[in-house]
Amino acid sequence: MASSNQVLVVIVVIAVATVLAAPAAALAADLLVGGSQGWRLDFDYDDWVEENDFIVGDTLVFKYAMGQHNVVQATAASYAACSQGNSLQVWSSGDDRVTLNTSGPWWFFCGVGDHCQDGMKFNINVLPAVVLSPSSPPTRDQGGGDATGLAGAQGGGLAAAGLAAAAGVAVVAALLF
Numbered sequence: 001m002a003s004s005n006q007v008l009v010v011i012v013v014i015a016v017a018t019v020l021a022a023p024a025a026a027l028a029a030d031l032l033v034g035g036s037q038g039w040r041l042d043f044d045y046d047d048w049v050e051e052n053d054f055i056v057g058d059t060l061v062f063k064y065a066m067g068q069h070n071v072v073q074a075t076a077a078s079y080a081a082c083s084q085g086n087s088l089q090v091w092s093s094g095d096d097r098v099t100l101n102t103s104g105p106w107w108f109f110c111g112v113g114d115h116c117q118d119g120m121k122f123n124i125n126v127l128p129a130v131v132l133s134p135s136s137p138p139t140r141d142q143g144g145g146d147a148t149g150l151a152g153a154q155g156g157g158l159a160a161a162g163l164a165a166a167a168g169v170a171v172v173a174a175l176l177f
Ligand SMILES: [Cu+2]
Pocket: 041, 068, 069, 070, 110, 111, 112, 115, 116, 120
């Protein structure tokens, strides 16, 4: 049977893990593709990509009139060719939510008509949701000037919480051993 000390250590470890896991969830964002007017033609998606940060856990939201467009998640090759042939996934509800669950490159285009050839396409690089380093707090610039400062402040606070939790573990360990 486990001693009460061992049980306490397990509880502390779980508490610390909870604190450290919280930042990613707290910072996850819904990103409206194309801005307020949604997924459409005649929009500069390269600009939109530059104005946003994409972090694991974020969700892309594609809003459009069902039937006018769709959303194709593509490979690099099928993206370059605007070809749905080897697409990874296709959505067509008009209110499609795609959670970015892995870091690295993601490619999207509209598979209706010539929309992809006409520029209804973008690719993004999704960043890992690691926020433990106080020297590089997560930043999120969604076009608004205030967002970056707010996210930075949150990151700093969360890093401080992590350090406080680590200090707590050290104290408990010193008492036990
Ligand atoms: Cu389209």
